[in-house]
Amino acid sequence: MANFSIATVFVASISLLLALTHSFSLENPTDRRILVLVDDLALKSSHSIFFNSLQARGFELDFKLSDDPKIALQRYGQHLYDGLILFSPTTERFGGSLDVAAILDFVDSGKDLIVAADANASDLIRNIAAECGIDFDEDQSAVVIDHGSYAVSETEGDHTLIAAADFIQSDVLLGSTKIEAPVLFKGIGHSLNPANSLVLKVLSASPSAYSANPKSKLSSPPSLSGSSISLVSVVQARNNARIVFSGSLDLFSNKFFKSPVQKAGSSNKYAKSGNQQFATEISKWVFHERGHLKAVNVRHHRVGETDEPSIYRINDDLEYLVEIYEWSGSSWEPYVANDVQVQFYMMSPYVLKTMSSNNKGLYIASFKVPDVYGVFQFKVEYQRLGYTSLSLAKQIPVRPFRHNEYERFIPTAFPYYGASFSTMAAFFIFSFVYLYSK
Incomplete structure (x- = not known):
């Protein structure tokens, strides 16, 4: 009985070790075990289509509240997850041992990250973004407003619900199937740090967009305006870790996935927005299913x-x-x-x-x-x-050539050979003439 108990403990220890060492594999580089941190577990329902699409593709999602005291990305020096999704824009402080340094270390080890912010993005989320070359608007009350490319709705609103269609032209990032319908976006914009060459805009705002507080009048020109505003950006680090930053958490929601969309000034009305296709394709890229x-x-x-x-x-x-x-x-x-x-x-x-x-x-x-x-x-x-x-x-x-690998007579040296032999012949003739002439 004692031997059986020891064997059982040994097998359990091996199983735990294998679970802990589950990590990024060159044979199968797709991330599999992903930690999802949310402010409210209700997001599991409100964003269930996105999460279900990940699970249908074989991902194991571990949902935790962002302030859970048991959060840990690694144990005994081994990473517990291959990827991290931060759907917790208002979190001021993560639970457990998780902080900005731990997340950056996670990325530095080659792991992948999705960060979604919104109008209430905390300084913690902004600091993570800044470390990766993403600068959200410093005005924490500002959101992206577009009076030219807003989404038409029954209520006119303040034009903060944008129908964005300025995608990066890249099949590896967004798939070979073109996204026909605009993407609904409601949130904050960001700019890219010009010193960081690893950051790319995937979804940009239109030239008529700007970042400001919709509840107050502009007293000075907005700090972000036009196509320089990035709505969704990606980073691929030199160690091939991948990161996605979105200024809108609603972009991944069921509501936006299913909503019909019509861009202002356009007669084309789509029964379904391009959000689901966009989110699915960008998630395939960030979790190494493509590229x-x-x-x-x-x-x-x-x-x-x-x-x-x-x-x-x-x-x-x-x-x-x-x-x-x-x-x-x-x-x-x-x-x-x-x-x-x-x-x-x-x-x-x-x-x-x-x-x-x-x-x-x-x-x-x-x-x-x-x-x-x-x-x-x-x-x-x-x-x-x-x-x-x-x-x-x-x-x-x-x-170089060894001494016995050179050609016996080098063609380029023929003039020197001729000069040597002609000198010898001339000396022989001169000697003969000098000795035997009177």
Whole structure:
């Protein structure tokens, strides 16, 4: 009986360890276990369509109140979740061990994040955004107003319900199916920090929009106006962690998903807004169901050979090969592009070659080793909008010709050969004439 108890405890410990070490996998890069923090558990019902779509795609959602004292992102040095959704815009302080530093550390470890704010966004949410290059309007009473592109409704209102349709043109971010209907947006706008090159606007306001308090008259020009206002933005960190910032929590709500929409000044009336399609597509991107690349079978060899050498000689003809695949959400598919380049690098690129593809994931580049010896690197630095970046490096030395590898007679030296032999002949003739002439 004692042995059975020990075995049971051992199995339970192993199960706990496996649960704790569940994390981002290169074999299946899609996030699976996601922590959802909300201000009110009623959001599970009011935003159920969005959450159900995630669960239908295989995600495990763990809902907690944002002030829950038991919140923790990691335990025993292992992360408990692959992704984090913050649908708690009014939270002034998270519960447990969670704070701004913990969230940034979560992202720095390669995990993903969705943050939704609204008109009552707290300083905590604003600080998280600022750390990621997102600057919400400093006026905490300001929301986005648009008298030109508002959503037509039975009550005229203050034009804070916007019908936005200025999407980023990127299939990897928003899918290949075009979003026809405008997206309903009600919330706050933000600008992008120009010093941060990793931030992109996914949904922008129209040129007639501005950020202000709708309940008071403007006494000075608004700090944010026109197309410079971003409604939804994304960040892809250098470690390939992904973040989505939305200025509207209602954008993900059932009400906005199901609402008909008609943009002011347009005769087109849609029975359903584009919110559900937009939210679904952007969630596929942020949780690595799309746009995640991996490189395998990186190799190189001399032309006509198959074995990888330990050293090259100057002027050798070589081939560099790599296979690149993209995750489709369920399997790895060949990645097809015409802009993958390889560098043969020593202090600076001596060779920069665009690789050709067989449209089945294999990329090949052939070139001649430069007439310079030293320690080189094969380098592939691939960065494309919306895709995870690839950084490959492989070191290889290059030697000069050995003394017995040179040609016996070098064609370029024929003039010197001729000069030597002609000098010898002239000296022989001069000696003969000098010795035997009277």
